[in-house]
Amino acid sequence: MSTHQPPMPQAPAAAPDWQAAPGGSYPGYTSPIPVVRTHLGHALASEWTKIKSVRSTVWTLGVFMLLVVGIGVLTASVVNANSSNGVDGQNALQFGFFGLLLGSMCIITLGVLTTASEYGTGMIRTTMTACPSRVRVLAAKSVVFFALAFVVTLATSSFVAMVQVSMLSGSGTISPTGGEWAKATLGISLYIALLGLLSLLIGSIIRHSAGAITIMIGAVLAPLVIALFMASQSLEKVREWLLEYSIPSQMSCFYDNTLSRSGPTGWDPLWIMLGLTAAAFAGAYALLQKRDV
Amino acid sequence: MIELAGLTKRYGEKVAVDDLTFSVRPGIVTGFLGPNGAGKSTTMRMILGLDHPTAGDVRVDGVHYRRLKDPLTRIGALLDAKAVHGGRSAYHHLLCLAQSNGVPERRVAEVLDTVGLTAVARKKAKGFSLGMGQRLGIAAALLGDPRILMFDEPVNGLDPEGIHWIRNLMKSLAAQGRTVFVSSHLMSEMALTADHLVVIGQGRLLADTSMADFIRQNARSYVRIRSPQRERLLDVLHEDGITVVEAGAGALEVEGDKAGRIGELAARYGIVLHELSPRQASLEEAFMQLTAQAVEYHAHTGPDPAPQAWGAGWKGAE
Numbered sequence: 001m002s003t004h005q006p007p008m009p010q011a012p013a014a015a016p017d018w019q020a021a022p023g024g025s026y027p028g029y030t031s032p033i034p035v036v037r038t039h040l041g042h043a044l045a046s047e048w049t050k051i052k053s054v055r056s057t058v059w060t061l062g063v064f065m066l067l068v069v070g071i072g073v074l075t076a077s078v079v080n081a082n083s084s085n086g087v088d089g090q091n092a093l094q095f096g097f098f099g100l101l102l103g104s105m106c107i108i109t110l111g112v113l114t115t116a117s118e119y120g121t122g123m124i125r126t127t128m129t130a131c132p133s134r135v136r137v138l139a140a141k142s143v144v145f146f147a148l149a150f151v152v153t154l155a156t157s158s159f160v161a162m163v164q165v166s167m168l169s170g171s172g173t174i175s176p177t178g179g180e181w182a183k184a185t186l187g188i189s190l191y192i193a194l195l196g197l198l199s200l201l202i203g204s205i206i207r208h209s210a211g212a213i214t215i216m217i218g219a220v221l222a223p224l225v226i227a228l229f230m231a232s233q234s235l236e237k238v239r240e241w242l243l244e245y246s247i248p249s250q251m252s253c254f255y256d257n258t259l260s261r262s263g264p265t266g267w268d269p270l271w272i273m274l275g276l277t278a279a280a281f282a283g284a285y286a287l288l289q290k291r292d293v
Numbered sequence: 294m295i296e297l298a299g300l301t302k303r304y305g306e307k308v309a310v311d312d313l314t315f316s317v318r319p320g321i322v323t324g325f326l327g328p329n330g331a332g333k334s335t336t337m338r339m340i341l342g343l344d345h346p347t348a349g350d351v352r353v354d355g356v357h358y359r360r361l362k363d364p365l366t367r368i369g370a371l372l373d374a375k376a377v378h379g380g381r382s383a384y385h386h387l388l389c390l391a392q393s394n395g396v397p398e399r400r401v402a403e404v405l406d407t408v409g410l411t412a413v414a415r416k417k418a419k420g421f422s423l424g425m426g427q428r429l430g431i432a433a434a435l436l437g438d439p440r441i442l443m444f445d446e447p448v449n450g451l452d453p454e455g456i457h458w459i460r461n462l463m464k465s466l467a468a469q470g471r472t473v474f475v476s477s478h479l480m481s482e483m484a485l486t487a488d489h490l491v492v493i494g495q496g497r498l499l500a501d502t503s504m505a506d507f508i509r510q511n512a513r514s515y516v517r518i519r520s521p522q523r524e525r526l527l528d529v530l531h532e533d534g535i536t537v538v539e540a541g542a543g544a545l546e547v548e549g550d551k552a553g554r555i556g557e558l559a560a561r562y563g564i565v566l567h568e569l570s571p572r573q574a575s576l577e578e579a580f581m582q583l584t585a586q587a588v589e590y591h592a593h594t595g596p597d598p599a600p601q602a603w604g605a606g607w608k609g610a611e
Contacts, residue, residue, distance in 0.1 A: 026294045026354045028319030029470040031438035036395030037362045046393035053385035054378060122376035125343055126433065129370055130393045132342050132359045292344040 043131055043140035051144055056113050061148075064106035065156050071099035072160035076167040092168040093176050093184040094255040096160050101248055103156075104192050105217060107149050111199030112212040114145050119207040125293050134288045138204065142281070145200050150193035158185045180256070187267060188254040194273040195220075195247070201280040205287055220247045245272070294319055294472055295340055295441065299349035302335050302496075309335045311496035312349065317474045319440070322467045324487030324504070325476040328584050332496035333476040334372070337445050341370055353441060365394040365437030371444045374426035379419025383410055383429050386418060387436060396437050404432040423450030431459070441472040448482055460486050480580035484508075494584040511579030516547045516555060519568040526564050533558055544568070 036042075051057050075095040118124040131137050161184050165176065176184070199216045206212040223246035230239040243249060244263025253269045264272060295317040302310040310332040317323045327333050338344040340351050342358035353361065353368055361367055377386055387401040405411045408428040413421070418429060427450050434442055444463070448456045463486055467473045477483050483490065483504075490507050492500040500507065517540065520526045530537050530547070535555070540546040547555065552571040559566050 026319070026440075027470070028294065028472060029440045031366060031440065033366060033396060033400065033438045035363050035366050038393065038395055042393050042395050046389045049385060049389040049392055050378075050381070053382065053389070054380045056380065117378065121378045122373055123378045124376075125338075125341075125372055126376045126390065127393075128343055129341050129372070130365055130390045132361055132364055292338070 040136055040140060043136050044144060047140045047144040051114060051148060057110060060106045060110040061152050064103045068099040068103040068156045068160055071102060072096050072164055076164040080167055080171055090173050091176050091180060091256065092165045092173040093161055093180055095164050096157060096184060097252055097255045099160060100157060100188055100192065101251060104195055107192055107196035108199040108216045109213055111145060111196035112203035112209055112216060114141055114200050116203035116207060116209040116212050120209055128293045135285055138285060138288055142197055142200060146193050146197050149196040150189055153192045154185060154189040157188055161185055183254045187270060188251065191251060191254065191270055191273055194277050198277045198280050201284040204284040224248055294354055295474060297351045300339060300346050300351050301348040302339060302344060303347045308496055313498055315491050315498060315501045317472055319472040320467060320470050321488040322463050322473045322475060322486050323489045323491060324483035325474060325491050326480060326483055326580065327478065327493040329478055331493050334445055337372060337443060337476065363394060365396060365439060367439055368441040368443060369434030369437055369439040371430040371434045371447055374430040377418045377429060380417055382415050382417055384414040387432060390433055390436055394437055400436055404435045407435060408432040424452060424455055427451055442466055444475040446476055480577045484576050492583060499583055508576065512576060513574040514550050515572055516552045517568060517570045517572055518545045518555060518566065519543060520564060520566050522564045529558050529562050
């Protein structure tokens with residue numbers, strides 16, 4: 001075993017320096033790469049690269065568009081074929097609802113995967129090392145995901161709405177007003193993108209993809225299913241509340257065909273979902289700060 | 294420069310890192326040595342602000358990691374080669390890291406070339422072998438051309454050529470004036486790369502010393518002798534005041550570096566020698582002794598230090 005001659009080119013100058021009080025200048029290598037004070041923009045660029053460079057994004061959004069367009073067109077053609085039994089005076093936009101209800105599962109899945117898959121793979125440690133500000137990471141993921149989900153949903157729902165209205169224009173449906181158009185495209189897209197964002201935050205809280213997806217799909221479907229089996233008279237109030245505020249009912253508000261007469265109307269669901277998402281963001285942020293990665 | 298002061302991490306009752314205080318200086322390779330489960334990775338995670346210390350403080354160039362605005366150009370770390378999304382290509386993995394720190398995009402191609410992954414840059418990371426994953430992790434660490442580099446078990450999964458490469462890489466990085474902090478559980482590996490050693494066992498600091506000092510203090514040198522004229526040789530050595538120990542299989546051992554003297558004595562008295570070899574106990578042995586003592590110490594720790602006399606605390610404070 002030979003003794004080692006430490007290669008210390010700067011040692012004579014460096015030795016007294018590092019013993020100086022902390023906070024002084026630190027010696028050592030100086031990189032030719034310019035030092036950049038990073039900000040949210042850098043994190044946004046990074047998250048955009050991440051979300052577009054994995055296959056799961058392409059798959060979930062592809063299936064989403066297929067479901068929304070496929071079911072939308074299918075519904076419209078079935079309705080068109082049977083137009084004799086009373087679609088007169090109805091709004092053609094409402095037939096977009098089923099496609100988007102099913103499609104929202106894809107957005108939920110993508111939202112959860114955006115955060116939870118980093119925990120599954122260990123990538124989160126690399127991410128947090130590159131960007132030590134945890135709130136910045138969460139904010140960047142949220143913004144990038146929300147923007148992507150919103151744009152894709154808006155494009156798809158607008159396309160389906162236009163196809164449906166033109167397909168059914170001859171079968172006695174009324175022509176939708178501007179407000180109805182806005183709700184069935186902009187409104188529902190904002191709602192579904194928020195639902196996806198809520199999933200992203202739940203993914204960050206649960207840190208487990210399958211677990212978070214199950215929770216979110218349960219949250220969407222369970223209230224309605226539970227309500228349907230609540231036959232007892234004494235639970236009438238609970239049943240009604242579950243029916244009115246279940247996520248499918250909230251989504252149907254954007255098409256004016258609510259499953260019940262009272263409960264949220266118009267743009268109300270959007271504010272409800274916004275409140276839920278804000279609460280989830282606060283929770284996810286607090287846990288992210290507190291927990292070890 | 295990495296400075297730890299009383300750094301402690303507890304998981305419930307279990308103490309993973311216990312009151313660690315040491316500094317990692319620039320310009321040299323500092324080896325961070327300890328058996329598996331000694332708390333090396335936990336310490337490194339705390340340096341990077343991933344885990345919160347239960348007590349104590351750790352600073353990178355005088356700043357807490359969480360406060361760094363340009364972390365990748367300050368410190369590059371390879372913690373876990375598997376900390377990569379398997380579905381993403383090596384290129385995109387590095388690109389998203391570069392973007393998060395405003396590092397120019399050309400660096401991605403540069404570091405891929407440095408670690409020799411250019412040919413598989415567009416391949417998904419999940420198809421990578423352990424060695425390729427390790428190289429990708431090293432590429433990520435080098436991305437920001439940082440002043441401080443931290444590698445957790447970098448030779449894991451590398452082939453001999455890869456081990457040789459990383460050894461030289463670490464030495465050249467240190468020679469450029471960078472701080473290089475590398476963990477390992479293999480003393481033999483550290484002996485070839487590190488200039489300074491920090492040894493921990495069960496989360497406690499066992500040694501913080503230069504490699505040369507560690508070798509001097511811990512590497513026992515001895516002379517091994519075999520001779521058909523055993524009894525005669527024992528008499529001669531005894532007369533000369535040399536202590537001989539039986540080493541089994543008919544061999545004898547003499548502590549210290551006395552091969553020359555023993556050879557002269559054998560020649561003077563006409564004793565036939567079949568073997569006369571100066572030897573050194575391996576550093577691995579020294580390391581195992583050091584950490585074994587820590588384990589022993591831990592297991593037989595007596596009761597807590599005697600409580601101070603009542604009032605000693607505030608009397609002292611006055």
